[in-house]
Structure formats: C-alpha cells, structure tokens
Amino acid sequence: MADQVVLLDFWPSPFGMRLRIALAEKGVQYEYKEEDLRNKSPLLLQSNPVHKKIPVLIHNGKAVSESLIAVQYVDEVWKDKAPLLPSDPHLRAQARFWADYVDKKMYEIGRKVWTTKGEEQDAAKKEFLECISVLEGELGDKPYFGGKTFGFVDVALIPFYSWLSVYEKFGNFSVESEHPKFIAWAKRSLEKESVSKSVPDQQKVYDFVLEMRKKLGVE
Amino acid sequence: MAITKSDVKVLGMWPSPFVMRARISLNLKSVDYEFLQETFGSKSQLLLQSNPVYKKVPVLIHGDKPICESLVIVEYIDEVWASGPSILPCDPYDRATARFWAAYVSEKWYPSLKGIGAAQEEEAKKAAVEQVEEGLALLEEAYEKSSKGKDFFGGDEIGYLDIAFGCFLGWLRVIEKLNGVKLLDQTKTPGLVNWADKFCAHTAVKDVMPETDKLAEIAKILAAKLRGAAAPPK
Numbered sequence: 001m002a003d004q005v006v007l008l009d010f011w012p013s014p015f016g017m018r019l020r021i022a023l024a025e026k027g028v029q030y031e032y033k034e035e036d037l038r039n040k041s042p043l044l045l046q047s048n049p050v051h052k053k054i055p056v057l058i059h060n061g062k063a064v065s066e067s068l069i070a071v072q073y074v075d076e077v078w079k080d081k082a083p084l085l086p087s088d089p090h091l092r093a094q095a096r097f098w099a100d101y102v103d104k105k106m107y108e109i110g111r112k113v114w115t116t117k118g119e120e121q122d123a124a125k126k127e128f129l130e131c132i133s134v135l136e137g138e139l140g141d142k143p144y145f146g147g148k149t150f151g152f153v154d155v156a157l158i159p160f161y162s163w164l165s166v167y168e169k170f171g172n173f174s175v176e177s178e179h180p181k182f183i184a185w186a187k188r189s190l191e192k193e194s195v196s197k198s199v200p201d202q203q204k205v206y207d208f209v210l211e212m213r214k215k216l217g218v219e
Numbered sequence: 220m221a222i223t224k225s226d227v228k229v230l231g232m233w234p235s236p237f238v239m240r241a242r243i244s245l246n247l248k249s250v251d252y253e254f255l256q257e258t259f260g261s262k263s264q265l266l267l268q269s270n271p272v273y274k275k276v277p278v279l280i281h282g283d284k285p286i287c288e289s290l291v292i293v294e295y296i297d298e299v300w301a302s303g304p305s306i307l308p309c310d311p312y313d314r315a316t317a318r319f320w321a322a323y324v325s326e327k328w329y330p331s332l333k334g335i336g337a338a339q340e341e342e343a344k345k346a347a348v349e350q351v352e353e354g355l356a357l358l359e360e361a362y363e364k365s366s367k368g369k370d371f372f373g374g375d376e377i378g379y380l381d382i383a384f385g386c387f388l389g390w391l392r393v394i395e396k397l398n399g400v401k402l403l404d405q406t407k408t409p410g411l412v413n414w415a416d417k418f419c420a421h422t423a424v425k426d427v428m429p430e431t432d433k434l435a436e437i438a439k440i441l442a443a444k445l446r447g448a449a450a451p452p453k
Contacts (some may be wrong), residue, residue: 023327030230050323050357059312062312062314064319065319066319068320068340069318069319069322072314072315072318073312073314073315074309076311076314079310089295089298089299090281090284090286090295091288091292092294092295092298093291093292093295096288096291096294097287097288097291098287100288100291134272148251196310
C-alpha cells in the first residue's frame with residue numbers, strides 16, 4: 001500500500017524548508033499544503049493542537065510536529081536512502097548537539113537582527129556573526145557538517161541562508177565579507193537538487209518581508 | 220574489554236534535573252560512572268574545556284569524548300549501551316511522540332513551573348499556577364495514550380519521556396511545598412500522581428532524586444539571591 005504523506009507548511013519558513021529538503025533527499029512523494037498563518041486550517045489545528053504551528057508532517061494520518069523531530073522521523077522511516085544522521089553514536093550525538101545549537105540561536109537572533117534597532121540590533125548583529133564563527137569552527141575543512149555527505153546539521157542550517165538578504169539589508173551588514181567559508185558551504189549545499197528545490201531565493205524572501213512590514217505599518 | 224568506572228564521568232550538580240537525566244539513564248543501563256560535582260558559583264577547567272559552547276552541566280565524558288545537552292546525552296547512552304533496556308521506543312512514530320513531549324516539557328512546561336517561584340504577587344502566582352496546570356492536563360493525556368494502562372510513559376519500564384519529565388518531580392514538590400499549591404492532583408491528574416510515585420521509587424531513580432527538604436533549602440537560597448538582584452538600588 002502506498003504511503004500517504006502530507007506536509008503542512010508556509011513557504012518562507014526555515015523550519016518548513018528542513019522538511020522539504022529531508023523528503024526530497026529521501027525521494028518521498030508528498031502533498032504540499034500551504035497554510036495561511038493568519039487563518040490556520042482545521043487540519044493544522046487538529047494535527048498540532050499543542051503549538052498550532054507549521055511544519056507538520058502527516059504520514060498515513062499520523063501527525064509529527066517540530067521540524068527537527070520530524071526530520072529525524074523521516075530519516076528513520078525512509079532509512080534505506082540518503083541517511084541524514086551518521087551511524088556512529090558519538091557522531092550522532094555531535095550532529096544532534098549542533099542541530100540543537102542552530103535551533104536555539106539562528107531563528108531568534110536572526111529575528112532580532114531584522115526587527116530591532118539601535119543598541120539591541122547591534123548586540124544581535126554581533127551575536128549573529130559570533131554564531132556563524134562558531135558554526136564555521138565546527139564545519140572545519142569538511143565539505144558539509146555531515147562530513148563528505150550532506151547531513152542533519154546541514155538540513156537544520158541551510159534554510160537560514162534564504163533569509164540572509166533580510167538579515168543583511170535590515171541589519172546593514174555583510175555576512176559574506178566576514179564569513180566566506182559559511183557562504184561557500186551554503187552555495188555548495190544549494191548545488192544539491194533537494195536543497196535548491198526546497199529553499200526559496202533570497203530576493204523572494206526579502207520581498208515577502210518588505211510586503212509584510214508594509215502591511216503591518218512598520219516604517 | 221570491560222568499561223572501568225573512570226571511563227565514564229558525569230560533570231554535574233546534584234540539584235539539577237538535567238544532570239539527573241544523564242544519571243538515571245546510566246543507572247538504567249547499569250553503567251558505572253564517576254560523578255564529578257561542580258561547585259555553586261564557579262566552573263571547573265574540565266567543564267569549560269568539555270562544554271566550551273554553553274559552559275553548562277551536565278556533560279557526559281566517555282573515554283575522552285565529551286557529550287553535552289541532557290537529551291542528546293540520554294540518546295547517546297541509549298545507543299552506546301544498546302544491550303541494556305531500551306530508553307527510546309522502537310517505532311519511529313512513538314519515538315517522535317516521546318521526543319515531542321520531552322521538548323515540550325523542557326522548553327515550555329518547566330519554565331512555567333519556575334514561573335511560580337519567580338512570581339512576586341498573588342495575581343502573578345495564580346496565573347503561573349494555571350499555566351502549569353494546563354500543561355499537566357496535556358501531559359496527563361499524553362500519559363494515558365503512551366502508557367496504555369502500564370505504569371510508565373515507556374510502558375512496563377521507564378523510558379525517554381519518563382526520564383525527561385520525571386527529573387523535574389523534585390522541583391515540582393518543592394514548588395508545591397513552598398507555595399502551598401497542589402499541582403499533581405488525584406482528581407485532575409490521577410495518572411500522573413500514580414506515575415510520579417512509581418518513577419521516584421524506581422531503582423534507577425531513587426538514589427539520584429534529591430530529597431524535597433534539601434532542594435527546598437537550595438530554592439530559598441536562590442530566591443533570596445534573585446530578590447536581591449531584582450531589588451531597586453537604594
């Protein structure tokens with residue numbers, strides 16, 4: 001019997017992008033459902049009653065929420081293709097640690113970079129660049145965080161690259177000039193079809209944010 | 220080759236629920252370890268070296284390799300000592316469910332519990348208690364679904380979610396005592412009341428779960444520090 005896979009998502013969401021990439025890596029056919037976050041569907045509210053957030057992966061009627069949990073689920077169910085986590089327990093622990101680091105830092109700090117001003121924004125920019133430094137340290141000379149192959153941490157992090165124009169333009173700083181290694185990793189990752197098909201163009205995300213700010217009446 | 224006690228170390232502090240997660244997991248797998256306690260207010264060289272990113276406990280040191288973040292440590296222990304009882308369920312959907320609730324308890328519920336202690340006025344305290352109780356209602360439901368009539372979230376034996384949530388029971392009891400509230404309640408959360416007793420009595424748990432009175436002492440010291448920090452300068 002064929003698997004029924006549905007992804008409840010919102011195209012600019014970095015968390016949703018993680019699932020798109022994971023499913024593409026595994027060659028899984030799925031139905032993509034775009035949610036209007038100001039008018040959440042009954043299916044979303046039913047499938048994720050605790051947080052009412054996207055992304056939600058629905059596999060044969062069973063809902064899995066929280067993007068990194070859902071990515072691990074995808075990796076475990078479709079285990080015969082493109083493993084995202086390594087098999088060695090120590091390397092797995094490292095991958096989980098760094099994916100969690102991305103989760104704790106990138107979204108919140110990035111959000112502060114483009115939504116705040118003055119001292120708060122300066123502090124956020126500094127913290128953002130520090131995070132990128134730390135991540136570059138972890139990457140080292142490897143082509144991907146996963147080593148020779150694209151893995152769990154790469155999936156967790158690459159979606160934030162699509163938001164880079166937003167951070168740089170509103171923050172009025174350049175990540176590329178300080179962190180060419182990070183940019184090189186991102187471009188290498190985007191060469192993969194699973195990534196380029198799942199992660200929108202930086203310009204598209206920037207235009208979306210501009211539009212949203214206009215609607216909200218922000219300067 | 221036998222693992223000697225010094226092969227496995229846990230850097231931690233006895234009151235920390237996060238540290239408890241690592242210790243319960245090692246106990247469950249019957250793994251001997253050395254417990255190296257950090258002193259309140261200062262961080263050892265070993266800690267700063269082993270966890271340069273967060274500089275926090277717990278850290279598991281296996282051989283010479285450090286592993287940080289309590290839930291990452293629990294999964295590592297489960298995978299390395301695979302011949303012992305399983306901590307995570309086998310089925311991918313059950314694993315996702317256990318991970319979901321472990322994240323909820325750590326990121327939403329436990330901060331709301333601490334909110335009761337931090338609340339300065341009656342109104343704020345009442346609101347904080349309500350939030351915690353809402354969370355417990357969700358967890359009661361999750362318990363019913365997951366335990367399927369057995370004692371633990373993991374079924375017959377304690378598992379990932381039992382460990383992730385149970386570690387907070389010491390602090391829950393302290394908050395109940397110091398604030399005169401009953402959070403786990405026979406009428407509202409009967410399943411969790413039964414679960415809490417069984418969890419705390421479990422052989423892997425009872426020696427690492429701190430006594431409520433000892434934790435209450437620590438809580439009073441911490442609260443005094445917080446009040447001192449919050450008080451406006453004269």
